[in-house]
Amino acid sequence: MTSSPAGDAAEPLVRLRGVTKSYPGSSPGVRRGGTGPAVVTAVDDVDLDVAAGEIQAIVGYSGAGKSTLVRLVNALEPATSGSVVVDGVELTGLPERRLRQVRLGIGMIFQQFNLLESRSVWGNLAYPLQIAGVGKAEQQRRISELLHFVGLPDKAHTYPRHLSGGQKQRVGIARALATSPKLLLADEATSALDPDTTQEVLELLKRVNRELGTTIIAITHEMDVVRTIADRVAVMEKGRIIESGPVYDVFSAPREAVTRRFVGTVVDDEPDEVALEELRTRHTGRFVKLAFRDGGVRQSEVFAVLHRHGVAFELVYGGIEEIQGATFGNLTLALDGQDALVDAALAEVRAVVPTKELR
Numbered sequence: 001m002t003s004s005p006a007g008d009a010a011e012p013l014v015r016l017r018g019v020t021k022s023y024p025g026s027s028p029g030v031r032r033g034g035t036g037p038a039v040v041t042a043v044d045d046v047d048l049d050v051a052a053g054e055i056q057a058i059v060g061y062s063g064a065g066k067s068t069l070v071r072l073v074n075a076l077e078p079a080t081s082g083s084v085v086v087d088g089v090e091l092t093g094l095p096e097r098r099l100r101q102v103r104l105g106i107g108m109i110f111q112q113f114n115l116l117e118s119r120s121v122w123g124n125l126a127y128p129l130q131i132a133g134v135g136k137a138e139q140q141r142r143i144s145e146l147l148h149f150v151g152l153p154d155k156a157h158t159y160p161r162h163l164s165g166g167q168k169q170r171v172g173i174a175r176a177l178a179t180s181p182k183l184l185l186a187d188e189a190t191s192a193l194d195p196d197t198t199q200e201v202l203e204l205l206k207r208v209n210r211e212l213g214t215t216i217i218a219i220t221h222e223m224d225v226v227r228t229i230a231d232r233v234a235v236m237e238k239g240r241i242i243e244s245g246p247v248y249d250v251f252s253a254p255r256e257a258v259t260r261r262f263v264g265t266v267v268d269d270e271p272d273e274v275a276l277e278e279l280r281t282r283h284t285g286r287f288v289k290l291a292f293r294d295g296g297v298r299q300s301e302v303f304a305v306l307h308r309h310g311v312a313f314e315l316v317y318g319g320i321e322e323i324q325g326a327t328f329g330n331l332t333l334a335l336d337g338q339d340a341l342v343d344a345a346l347a348e349v350r351a352v353v354p355t356k357e358l359r
């Protein structure tokens with residue numbers, strides 16, 4: 001025996017090393033020998049480990065390479081170079097017959113659900129089971145179990161056109177889980193849904209992860225999705241992963257400009273110049289941003305310091321968020337008082353919480 005149970009546990013379910021995917025350049029100029037790029041590098045030298053049992057989000061703007069990355073992981077396309085290992089199997093160079101086996105161990109859900117319109121819900125769920133050669137009795141049992149799991153036990157004989165978007169995605173999830181895959185790939189799974197339905201579907205995905213132990217890779221451009229379900233997030237730009245880590249870390253201290261823009265869609269950082277100018281028309285005094293982090297100083301302690309120095313304050317921008325059970329937030333305060341008093345108060349505040357004066 002060369003591998004210990006502990007060694008197996010440490011092995012990621014998905015492991016990408018130096019993965020690049022290029023396509024021939026498609027602009028007419030290129031084909032005629034013009035000056036456009038000879039190749040489009042959709043995924044560029046990507047390393048990524050996804051541990052078994054985790055929810056990994058991949059975010060990026062349109063064209064960043066997210067969907068291409070997913071097609072490499074689910075063995076729909078070969079990488080141009082690098083290593084793609086899924087559940088211990090190196091996909092690079094694998095014959096089509098083996099690739100088909102690998103795909104059976106991976107579930108997929110899509111933005112547009114991709115249900116078979118000519119089949120009832122039951123028929124849609126039976127489809128992957130038939131392909132996998134599951135017998136009729138076992139199909140019955142499994143489909144009934146799946147419908148209960150996704151909360152649609154009474155929709156077995158309904159056709160997709162009579163379902164709401166949220167119900168369709170529940171069927172999509174049930175279908176993806178039919179063959180009990182270890183890995184579920186969700187490509188913009190909630191982007192076509194309204195906010196309430198999005199939350200319901202995200203709750204279901206969390207249950208899939210917690211109750212069934214399914215590892216999930218969720219491609220999205222919505223940071224709300226990342227905040228709600230993911231353990232870790234990787235940010236893609238121009239085919240590369242430019243930043244990655246636990247969701248709390250990336251949200252509370254984003255390093256790259258693209259990441260800051262994404263995080264800024266759900267978490268206020270500090271007012272930009274325009275917002276600051278507008279705030280100054282309504283509030284007097286000096287503006288400071290305080291960065292509260294989990295386990296650090298509490299807001300009430302900071303407010304007590306200001307009070308003790310006789311500095312009046314007003315909360316003018318920002319908020320406190322909860323991510324993965326931990327709180328953090330950025331609050332901008334307008335401080336009113338004599339300069340010397342404000343300086344003394346700020347010196348004390350700075351000692352306990354990162355503080356930045358906005359001028």
Ligand SMILES: Nc1ncnc2c1ncn2[C@@H]1O[C@H](COP(=O)(O)OP(=O)(O)OP(=O)(O)O)[C@@H](O)[C@H]1O
Pocket residue numbers: 023024026040041042060061062063064065066067068069
């Ligand atoms: N089959 C292909 N042939 C040529 N170029 C491709 C192909 N697939 C993707 N690309 C290019 O690769 C780049 C990354 O595309 P990809 O679809 O992976 O990005 P994305 O982040 O998923 O964006 P979106 O959210 O819009 O799908 C783009 O420039 C795209 O035009």
